[in-house]
Amino acid sequence: MHATLYGDAAIHYVDDGPGGAPTSSPVLLLHGFGSNFELNWNRTGWSNLLVSEGFRMIGVDLRGHGGSGRPREDDAYLPGVLVADLVLLLDELGVERVDVLGYSMGSRLAWELALIRPERVRRVVMGGFGPRDPFADTDLSDPGADGSPFGALFRAVAELPDNDAAALAACARGQAARPFTSTPAPLRAPLFFVAGEDDEMAEGVERLAHDSDAAVLRVARRDHRTAIAASAFKKAVVEFLTTDAPADRGAAAGEAG
């Protein structure tokens, strides 16, 4: 089912799948910068896989992307604002807890959601993500103009049909206004990191995984763009989401928090 939730930005989402998989919560899918649910999760085979494995899947187009609203103000894209969209959507759907699967910017938001609203998140998979500053050496006043890694990525996604370069630039500035920090880390949900071994955006993910007590998988011969479709990634995620959970990490540490 495709639908739109009207908050202060319209949020287009897909809610699909039977949701009968054993030991699973609905899976919330968060795409990367400049992408959308269709490109990031549907064409790459993820939605087919998750539905055939019996998961209920909730895929959003983050604001500024896909079929969702496209505010042009930087502040409309602060990580906390995008996370608030997600919480609003879960409330609207009456979903208490989700597993979250993110890629790239979507992983950063998955981390934030687990940090800010730990009671809504059961497990988190973060693909194509690391602790380094994705906007290093990028002039965000005109993000497509320079030769930095993000500048190249911005130019590529700005060319995609239906993308709005001004909204994406505002999104980049909003995200950059709150740089990622590896502490505090989400304490409750088990975390799992996956990245192509040639993914420069994920540089340092092993350290981040170690520091946040999480597992990490590097996919051979894949980079930031190609790891997303990899069968090794998919297989590992299904296993992570369907294996009997150890107790929540916070609880295992003596009901801390």
Add this chain to the structure above:
Amino acid sequence: MTERTFTLPDLGEGLVEARVLEWRVAPGDRVGRNEPLVELETAKSAVEIPSPHAGVVTRLHVEEDQLVRVGDTLVTFDLERDSGIVGTVPEEAERTERRVRLRPPEE
């Protein structure tokens, strides 16, 4: 035995070629319609192409890392008899049912 080839479809967005990242099937494999066939990289993204047919894969025409152009043959299938009818795909018998053990929210 009915052979059917499958060529690289038009992927949209003016893309004319793609690189094979990984085959998800091998010659001799039985594949169901819509099951994963091959992962490709285009100039813009990575995609997984599902199988358009149910049948047995008889030949892969392109190796991993090779470029294919729209219209090039990717794979040859031996279609199953009665392929107009949705075939039964063997269930994975070993999939175990596990009990849900959700902890109540600690609030």
